[in-house]
Amino acid sequence: MKIPNSCVPDAYLVATHVYHGQTSLTDGAQLLVNRHGLNVNSARDYINNFRYLMEGRGFTRTLNAFSMEYFLEQISTNYPAATLRNAVRALREHILYYQSVQRTPVTLKTMWSIYARFAARLPPRFQNELEQEDVESIAVQTLSRADIIHALRSLRPTDSQLVTLQLRQYKRDNHTVALLKILRNHACQICQTTIRKQNGQFYIEAAHITPKRLQGCEMPDNLLILCPNHHKEFDFGDTVILSRDPHELVVSLNGITHTISLRLE
Structure with a gap:
């Protein structure tokens, strides 16, 4: 199922609510299912991947390039530089995982481009x-x-x-x-x-x-x-x-x- 880009801002917002304890993972995922017709696994991926980005942890369930760029842009705008550092680190680990299982080179090239762009926003240290x-x-x-x-x-x-x-x-x-x-x-x-x-x-x-x-x-x-x-x-x-x-x-x-x-x- 191709997920429309129009649902990404809402997915980000719901993911932040779950991450900050304002709602549960189950309720947040169901909200995205009801609003946008996502399947529950895709809804959970948005929510879980946001947590991994915030914590600097690699993840294996993918987001498309538009979603990844939107999430990083919002993190860059709304959180400290150390949190953006975590998100960029998590994206790198995600890319390296997909390289190790030899996924589509074009997609990885796009993700590396996103990685480089947001890494360049970080303080030199x-x-x-x-x-x-x-x-x-x-x-x-x-x-x-x-x-x-x-x-x-x-x-x-x-x-x-x-x-x-x-x-x-x-x-x-x-x-x-x-x-x-x-x-x-x-x-x-x-x-x-x-x-x-x-x-x-x-x-x-x-x-x-x-x-x-x-x-x-x-x-x-x-x-x-x-x-x-x-x-x-x-x-x-x-x-x-x-x-x-x-x-x-x-x-x-x-x-x-x-x-x-x-x-x-």
């Missing part, structure tokens, strides 16, 4: 976060640990600012950070904490030893992989670098000394 997640996803599937080490050791400050992976371009800096996160097992180099996200992936941050404002670059020997707490402490605490070479950093954070390996191994 969220854009970088999504790019790094993209690179991690590709690298985990296509590169061995030895490949990652070789790629990081081969980096030069004069390298091109863009990297092409699977026909898409990424910033060189985001590519470097993503590979380093994988190599460090997504664990804080000070406390070894790992943070698992709702989608099963890991969250970790990268800190510059020499800050970017002082011309610090995204080379492996200038990056630490840290949990949010130690990242903030490193950037804003009483930080004293006691010694540093290409292989090791010894740093005092608020009076506590930490020895951190910078080796690529």
